[in-house]
Amino acid sequence: MAEAKAPHGRGGFTEDVSAESLAEIGLRYEVDGEIATITLDRPDKRNAQTFATWSGLARIGESLPEQVRVVVVRGEGPSFSAGIDLRMFTPEGVPGQGSFGSVARLGDASFEQTVQQAQQGFLWLRRPEIVSVAAVQGHAIGAGFQLALACDLRIVADDVKFCMKEPALGLVPDLTGTKPLVELVGLARATDICLTARIVEADEALRIGLAERVVTRDGLADAVRDKTAELLSTNRDAAAATKRLLQGAAGRTLEEQCAAERAEQALRIKALFGGAS
Numbered sequence: 001m002a003e004a005k006a007p008h009g010r011g012g013f014t015e016d017v018s019a020e021s022l023a024e025i026g027l028r029y030e031v032d033g034e035i036a037t038i039t040l041d042r043p044d045k046r047n048a049q050t051f052a053t054w055s056g057l058a059r060i061g062e063s064l065p066e067q068v069r070v071v072v073v074r075g076e077g078p079s080f081s082a083g084i085d086l087r088m089f090t091p092e093g094v095p096g097q098g099s100f101g102s103v104a105r106l107g108d109a110s111f112e113q114t115v116q117q118a119q120q121g122f123l124w125l126r127r128p129e130i131v132s133v134a135a136v137q138g139h140a141i142g143a144g145f146q147l148a149l150a151c152d153l154r155i156v157a158d159d160v161k162f163c164m165k166e167p168a169l170g171l172v173p174d175l176t177g178t179k180p181l182v183e184l185v186g187l188a189r190a191t192d193i194c195l196t197a198r199i200v201e202a203d204e205a206l207r208i209g210l211a212e213r214v215v216t217r218d219g220l221a222d223a224v225r226d227k228t229a230e231l232l233s234t235n236r237d238a239a240a241a242t243k244r245l246l247q248g249a250a251g252r253t254l255e256e257q258c259a260a261e262r263a264e265q266a267l268r269i270k271a272l273f274g275g276a277s
């Protein structure tokens, strides 16, 4: 597997996604043909996340090579991610990154910009040109849960423990997780899960649609590999067009969705069989 340099990705940016720069912030990123793998790699701290994690994720998104179709997001060690680094709650904060205290002293515009930048680390995982797959074992708490929710699919180990802990800590989930949670499990269940900050284990996750598949911890890598192969077996452009249709479906009327299907299909048929432009 090659270290991902990808100087000119989809965004046309030149981003530093060198192994060294990412290792400093506890991330690993590898590209193997059409598959990119992002690993949260601070297992001794249960892959706790910082603002640097989120800007690293955003840089990866900006520099993702065009050929990549599947992005796997995984965590090293016993937990997928224990959420935001708890040092953020201390007066000292995370070295070089501040604390919630320093964030609280920002003006409204700077605060808005800070959170918006953090959200960029999550948003790109929904792009139509890729399918993102979270491989989740052990704890996925707070920001960890939201990172799993940012992915299109979640394959989980039977020891998974999802928890939206933010409300228990006086915060709201603000890393793009609330919308996919409601879309996946419905408003009532999302309310229950968030406002109790309770743990959702594997069998419930599967039953309510949070997880596509539950496997043993030892079988997680193989299950993700199999899913990746299945996803790569379909036509690249048709897959992207279909994902656009599916993502837009909830916001359209049936008539609008039918029109969107016709428009996408016209492009597909022309691309496949030629015809008048």
Ligand code: ACO
Pocket: 044, 045, 046, 048, 049, 078, 079, 082, 083, 084, 085, 086, 087, 139, 141, 142, 143, 144, 165, 166, 169, 171
């Ligand atoms: N931030 C910083 N360090 C963490 C975090 C975290 N979120 N979670 C775990 N760690 C560290 C621990 O301090 C410990 O470090 P040490 O070995 O230097 O003492 C190490 O990771 C291992 O943690 P343990 O608690 O010993 O691991 P265990 O497997 O028993 O428990 C668990 C894992 C349940 C995830 C527990 O660590 C935990 O509850 N962590 C905090 C979860 C949390 O409240 N996250 C914030 C959610 S809100 C949000 O994300 C916005």
